[in-house]
Amino acid sequence: MNDDSVIISRLTESFLLNCRLFALTLAFSLPLGLVIAFGSMSRFQPIRWLVRTFVWVIRGTPLMLQLIIIYYGPGLLSMAFSWPSGISGRFVAATVAFIINYACYFSEIFRGGIESIPQGQYEAGQVLGMTKMQIFFRIILLQVIKRIIPPVGNEVITLVKDTALARIISNKEIIMMAGEYTNKGLIWPLFATGIYFLVFVGVLTLLLGWVEKKLGYFRV
Amino acid sequence: MPILEVKDIEKRFGLLQVLQNISFSLEKGETIAIIGSSGSGKTTLLRCLNFLERPDKGRIIVNSEVIFDAADPSTQRENEVREKRLHFGLVFQNFNLFPQYTVLKNVTLALELLANKRPDYKQRKKAIQVEIQDRARALLSQVGLSDKLDYYPHMISGGQQQRVAIARALALEPDILCFDEPTSALDPELTGEVLKVIRELAERNTTMIIVTHEMDFARDVADRVIFMDEGVIVERGSPQEVFGNPKEERTRQFLTRYNQK
Numbered sequence: 445m446n447d448d449s450v451i452i453s454r455l456t457e458s459f460l461l462n463c464r465l466f467a468l469t470l471a472f473s474l475p476l477g478l479v480i481a482f483g484s485m486s487r488f489q490p491i492r493w494l495v496r497t498f499v500w501v502i503r504g505t506p507l508m509l510q511l512i513i514i515y516y517g518p519g520l521l522s523m524a525f526s527w528p529s530g531i532s533g534r535f536v537a538a539t540v541a542f543i544i545n546y547a548c549y550f551s552e553i554f555r556g557g558i559e560s561i562p563q564g565q566y567e568a569g570q571v572l573g574m575t576k577m578q579i580f581f582r583i584i585l586l587q588v589i590k591r592i593i594p595p596v597g598n599e600v601i602t603l604v605k606d607t608a609l610a611r612i613i614s615n616k617e618i619i620m621m622a623g624e625y626t627n628k629g630l631i632w633p634l635f636a637t638g639i640y641f642l643v644f645v646g647v648l649t650l651l652l653g654w655v656e657k658k659l660g661y662f663r664v
Numbered sequence: 665m666p667i668l669e670v671k672d673i674e675k676r677f678g679l680l681q682v683l684q685n686i687s688f689s690l691e692k693g694e695t696i697a698i699i700g701s702s703g704s705g706k707t708t709l710l711r712c713l714n715f716l717e718r719p720d721k722g723r724i725i726v727n728s729e730v731i732f733d734a735a736d737p738s739t740q741r742e743n744e745v746r747e748k749r750l751h752f753g754l755v756f757q758n759f760n761l762f763p764q765y766t767v768l769k770n771v772t773l774a775l776e777l778l779a780n781k782r783p784d785y786k787q788r789k790k791a792i793q794v795e796i797q798d799r800a801r802a803l804l805s806q807v808g809l810s811d812k813l814d815y816y817p818h819m820i821s822g823g824q825q826q827r828v829a830i831a832r833a834l835a836l837e838p839d840i841l842c843f844d845e846p847t848s849a850l851d852p853e854l855t856g857e858v859l860k861v862i863r864e865l866a867e868r869n870t871t872m873i874i875v876t877h878e879m880d881f882a883r884d885v886a887d888r889v890i891f892m893d894e895g896v897i898v899e900r901g902s903p904q905e906v907f908g909n910p911k912e913e914r915t916r917q918f919l920t921r922y923n924q925k
Binding site: 562564565567568570571572573574575578582583586587590661662663664 | 714715716746747749750752753754756758760761762763764765773774777778816817818832833836
């Protein structure tokens, strides 16, 4: 095997870390975001206040800082809790930080989406004797999903590229891997990483377009 | 014996008194039209009857059963309210159809959700679903929309959407069907088809309360007319009395303004 193909296979391997981080973050932050959205709309003021403050802090500080604090924090503060040692610990810490961070952004998109549904939709459900759950899941949710596909798509695409930040706590993701070659004076692997991201985002864009089209049969 | 008795309803929003001393009754098969200018409390009254607003005072009695008493919290429990509001149907000014469902599904959805709770649902699932479908189809043909069953709301006109909304409300067989300015959001050339459907319902002796700005229609269709202004019932009587020979100065002013249009 020549050097170039070795480099490419190592880049690909490290990009799998980006992909895993992406998939896990998405899988957990979307539902968590919905829970946070309900918290920020709670009729119980202390909960609303608490949740909105939390969202403010998470959205108001750099994800990079959150990664550092979540990974090193327990050790520095001599907490009883600690991350597993080695690679898995770094990856789990990064995943947790990403999930919390993205859940907060998603929660605001959900909140906006839910609040944009006309009151009349709820009232129509109510006068037809539906329960709150039925109204939300049978009437409101799909309309919300349709409305928030574009902003959620934006976040999802940002997430793909943000996964590179995991390197700050020594997760060997693709740009970090390429950096090792740059240090040796080899520049093309760094440029090559851009292709990986471009292709990934390209596929996502097609997927988002497909979902939008699927939901195009009705108007909200 | 009246099917509906409304006794001394009062409602305020903050400092604003929206309804005051509202009492009236309705016989089975009767149609009442409520007229009055915007902000007179007509819509709020309908919303109170449908439990979309909670009156601060007063009672609502259907078939001699007190279904709401502002002084008695036990009549306001969430779960019971859901069943009690089914005595009423409400057709909104803005239709409020569910955009992601077809015309047919808009009519069947609530029926299906309610059928879930029937004790025999599991055994007779198929038969019940067929019943529901047939009922919805019959109602949609009654409002003249047999050919639009599979359309989505955005594909049909406002007048057609409102007729779907009427079928949807009728599907639950309410004792009293309420209309909140059913034609106010429609182009003039579309109001006719909706009014025609309501007129047919009146001929079938459907019990109805219609809030409307269509004076000619109210005069034709209603058995009785209520004129409201600033949250109170100013005048009531047969259409001949209220339109032909109004006793109150405020009613006269209102009708004059309308006739000038």
